[in-house]
Amino acid sequence: MKLSIITINFNNAAGLQKTIESIVCQRNAGFEYIVIDGSSTDSSVDIIKKQADRITYWVSEPDTGIYNAMNKGIRKATGEYLLFVNSGDTIMGNTDLSSIIEKLASGEDIIYYNLEIAETNGNAYIKTYPDNPDFKYFAEDTLPHTASFIKRKRLIDYGYYSEEKKIASDWAFFIDAICSLNCKYKHINQCFSTFYIDGISSDFQNRKLLEKERDMHIALTYPLYNTIYKDWMEKKQELYKLKKSVSVQFLKKIGLLKWLKL
Template sequence: MNPKISIITISYNNCDGLEKTIKSVTSQSLNDFEYIVIDGGSNDGSKEIIEKYADKISYWVSEPDKGIYNAMNKGIKAANGEYLLFLNSGDELYNQHVISDVFNEIFDQDIISGNLFHIDETKSDILISPENVDYKHLIYNTIWHPCSFIRRDKFELIGLYDENLKIVSDWKWFLLAIAKYNCSYKKINHVIAKFYADGISSNEENKELIKFEREKSLNEEFPLLLDLYDEYEVYFFNYHLVKKKYNLLLQSRIIIFLKKLGFYKYFEKHKID
């Protein structure tokens, strides 16, 4: 009988992050799942880390690959679980009971998303997955893969991740799943993973590449949605510009003086979050 869940970790030259991830998976209170580790032929001791925990890993390989999505596709091909969770090196399951909590949920949808504990250099907070997802949400947002369980047979229907893309292939896959193949979605109220925002898609230098790859994907798959994407671009640009100027205004001496005179509640009420 195939396992309910396969957890897939991909890694390349990130031995410390890899061990952190492996520990969070292998320390689960419920271990009735498959664990797969795909390493890209690292030379920093990652292979030795994998061998250290080999008795708790269902399948692993350490060999050169062609990038992130090639490695993720290798994991999909090796997996036997009904649902797949991608937890890449450096990220962690939120606590020791995540898999147990998920097993206690009743679901048969194609994509199951929990919440994500997001950590960056300045703060940490819990990101709440939406109750419902449609193409309007995905046109400028995404479904976070570290907290999402994907039915494995949907990769047979939709295809594997597009290896021609460097950053947004998971976003493209979710967009196809929801907007083209009408896959079902369910949000569950559990924090699934800790995500450390130091990866390729979190880097400010890659924002232009993300925009380019999204527009390229939309043009190939949903050309009629390009105008909607451009409208969102303008909206978010204007929103952040106004927010920045307004918050600078709130720091001015005149506004600080007015707050002291009793106008504080007014400015708090009209604060732009």
């Protein structure tokens, strides 16, 4: 059973080097490695060339965005399963990728693990994902592409990642695959990769774009749920504002709202 690991990169030489080194050291695990660079102008291409003998395929050329680059990787891949470990993210040093690949034999369309989240302040924690994510879960969250093995055929049949979206196409695939396409999936309660909070979807300035693209996708794809979804998100915003209000913070501080779990 063949695995294709795909890394996309644009002008992130330091992150790319970290990512490549974490993957090529696992070569005995048996997988192909594809690197798609968006015609970087920093030293990214030099880093790729230094590891070229351990990279199955690489290219450096202009693209139209994140998902255009990811789709290029899918088209070059030959593995039954795909794993996206994009520039800056890593496979953890103590990982035995061979044993993880063996677990793909169970054959689900999506097999996902927990994920180590590394914050910009140097702290890190393990994020645990649910065994049975539902629509309500995806209204607020997603699955970790850095820790999810996806059957290549499923993504191809889906029509690849939407290049019309700039930031939410991987989320759209996951919610569609599980909530409407009846893909088989499995959660494994272990961790093998690290996601660093410094990418485009982690940037606060991109949160509004992410929310807009999610809202539009739900409105178009799940019209029967759209009213419920909008109501839920509005109430969530109201609760967040209440939680952050000065009066509530003061009452909690002096111990008068210990019962209120906000």
